[in-house]
Amino acid sequence: MPVTPTVVFVEHARQGAFGQLAAALRRRGLRTVHITTARPLWINRLVSRLMYDRSLFIAEDALPTVGKLLEGEDVRDVQHTEYVLERLAQAAPALPAAVGDAIAHRAALLDKFALGQLCADRGVAAPDKIEASRCTPDEAVAALGLPLVVKVKVGASGLGVRIATTARDVHDAVAHLGPVDGLFYERYIAGDYLDYSAVAGPTGALQEVGTRTVAATATAPPSTIETVDELGLTEIGRKAVVELGLTGFIHIDTVRDADGRYWVMDVNLRAWGSMASLRRAGIDFTEGYLAMLGLSDRPPTCVAGPAGVTVTAFTGVVDVQIGRGRVFATLAAYARYAPAHIRRLGLRYGVASLLAALAGVAAAKLTR
Template identity: 30%
Template sequence: MTPRTVVLADLSSWEAWLHLAGALRREGFDVVRFTRADLGRTQRVLVGMERLVFTQTHPVLRFAGADVDVSPLFAWLDRSADVQMVDAIGAVLTGTGQWDASRRLHRVHVPGIAETAIYDKWIYTQLAAEAGVTVPNSRELTDALPAGQWVLKGRVGSGGDRVRLVSSNQEVQQALRDWDTSASQSFIQSKVGGDLWNVGGVAHEGEVLVAAAYRAFSAPDDPEGPPVDIQIEPKPDQIEATRRFVAALGYSGPFAIDFLDDGVAHLLDFNPRFFGTWAAMQSAGVDLLGAYLSILGRPWTPSTTVIDAARIPSSVTGQDSLGAAWRRGRVLSRRLEPTVGARASAVMRLQALANGRSRRDPGPSVAIAYSEPWLAALQWGGALRHAGVHVARYAVAPLSRLQSLRQAGEGLCFDESHLVLRDFETHIEVTDPAAVVAGHLDVQMTERVLAAIAPTSAWQDNPHLHHVPPNVDEALLYDKDLFVRWAGERGLPVPRQCGLGEQPATFPVIVKPVTGYGGVGVTVCHSAEELAAAIVDLGDKQAVVQEFLPGRQVNVGGVAHEGRVLLAAPYEPLASRSHPTGPPVALRTVDAPEAVDVASAAMRALEYTGPFCLDLVAGADGRMRIVDLNARVFGSWTGLQRAGLDLVGAYLYTLGLGEMPAVRTVRAGDEYDVDADPHDRLSSSLPRVMSDMVAVVGVRGVLCQSAQIVAKHSRG
């Protein structure tokens, strides 16, 4: 008996899958969806809407290193009529023994060609050339890039992912770093001009059952976005090239092929699955669904009535107002409902509204990016939203239910959240650097995130986001060892530090990771044995070994603009009894003009712009020395804000969003709680911390922080 289940596997919401699920459900199939577990907030909403159309939805797919862990799909291979999947999943799944044993699902029917070949751009480009199909001049990467402009491609990717125009070896290496891939997983093609055409169709064992050529049109204000309209036209050269290529593979299933036509049709990309515009083609008379169902065992009579030269709507995206989005959703749902059914049609209208709302200009926007729990981030987000600034958060996908709940609660302080960071213990990976920087006036981030994003071209191409000018090494803002050595070379007071492999002359010493924050990994060592153990505890992280200073600690928090300190105040951080080296739970304002002078000199030398906190400790001689730089918003900022130092106002001034606030003198000797110590009674600590906080971080910020304090006390 032929199975009546079709599995659709993806990594995000996709209109093509929504349309296909609705169409297959109308034909009596069960449609089971697998998608990624770590969806962002917007994606969770969209996928949640789409559950109405699917028989089952399983958000269980995770990345294992650079690849998707496809093991949750294995149990469904024997009981499914077909598995449609995006390229990142297909490239992995078709290389497994489980897929190899499920021959009924195979796409390739020519002996000697692996199933994985249809997802490997390099391999299928060579196969196309062997079949007599014209392709751009394609070469494997060598040590020297040939002269001129070339298109660098990852061997696996879709939707324009891992494609970049390059003209130098430096640009190639930068792209490989951004993609976190190697030269062996990439190749280059000559740049071809002309018009872009697509051919969509369905084939069975190398025979094209139905196909048509079309041109895709993106929204005018989003030229790199998905097509919002298509226009079908007769293109016999592209259709003939398609037949040759499909026959060379012995391919079965739906497909879309991209061609560039400069008088000769060059095959660029092959998509071995249903594609984004398939339902629009279906509505124009290209019976892709009937041909696909015939492969699954349904009878089919080919249709020959195709609308040529008409511009046909294909997507609900690309609308810049709610009214336009509603009208677009209504037109498209009416057109596609005979194919996709009433449920999918209703979801399309809802998603059109959501899309129209999300495309409105949010106004001035600031991003906050962090990989670990960061109280200052949600407080800063709440304060900026309270001041009318749009705030986007970029964070790590939650690893547990508790983390998911925490992130969901923190979401109150942000207008949008995106899970684009991956934490590998020794380093952070930013999976989409361009998304983090796009459209923002500033990005506040922890040191580990800055270390990951600073080398990327997305960051380098946006110098307005940099907190230091081009003549200053940005690594000074996240590399603790580099900064202290740099400061010492410029005559600023710093403690002694040991070089790599060097033993300290005296003990005790401080050991900490070269990139980090919040006191994580900081240890005081009183002997060589303790030092060796502390370095081992840091694992693969580079260690900084610094002279232990016996005097009092004074921090200076403030805001600078192009090296000039706009306002700043010194304070003594008051540590938690449960975590003495961690972030302070309170602060005491102090009179320390020497510390302020040192901080001003450091900011001037860096030519720094933005909020900052400089940590200083007095040596045995009483002189204040710089032990750390936090070139970002810092944990105690709410205490200084309540003390009268308008850090938020000064920050907005640096972004051109307001006048410079009046600079007030902060009275020494006052204490302000900035977080709760779990050792204190909740009934006393919560009111202390939240006193006057609404005026600083807004109601949303107060709710978020209150929830965190309650959770912290419940855990003890």
């Protein structure tokens, strides 16, 4: 009996984009497996079972054994968060060669300081950086100026990033984010925040879109974006894809400075928060993803999103209210933006995403 192609999702905490992608894949006949190191609370287990075909809650130190846990599955890809990748990479040899190689390559790009240096070496513009372990905060200020960005080497979604406007702020950021071995300083680039997002195969991007930030909270991912047609953004995005050997889902954060030059600020190699919501702009990245995996012979209906479409990221807009612990605001945001996704992804996804939102609010209130 043929085995159903499987996509595996490995995370440390619930990712809205993963649940949306899983629902879309299930509706296309694929199997989905969820592996998480989150607490095995009953609500987490219920949400996981609703969103995925198979659900596994494991300890962090069990991540290197993921290959064994997936024996019998026809694994075609593994989507994962940055925080599980280092240990997950130890399981790469036990996975199908193409899948294991992809995980190993992403692991090699996990360190954001090293990634920035590689960008510079390959001719992809990136801000100057200094490892925090190699100089004092005051020396970093002298070398890179103010404002100064202090970042963790491994992070995502704006976590572990501080923009310091004074020398004292730099000292405070280092003390808060430490230890210094896991930090680096980055020259601050003033300008407009734009993102290049794509799904790519070995020969380059299969689908792509450029977006600018319309609304965001601090250093968190934007909750509202607008699609743009910017040649410079497309050029640096495509160059990064080729020079860094990127495949699969790709989300690149850039800044366009006052001179119109684009700088790569961050690269994330997984499904991203606004991906499903970009269907509003007519681009369904699931199509390119299935083609990249060799599971569809049909070319994507839309390869580049049109400019000028405003998109509110779901579940990002809900997550903003969850973080504030606002029950009614969370439900209002859910009621406004969820229906379009439920129509495409199914009622099962709708129930799971609502339960996830309510669980998030409860958790936020407990930690306030």
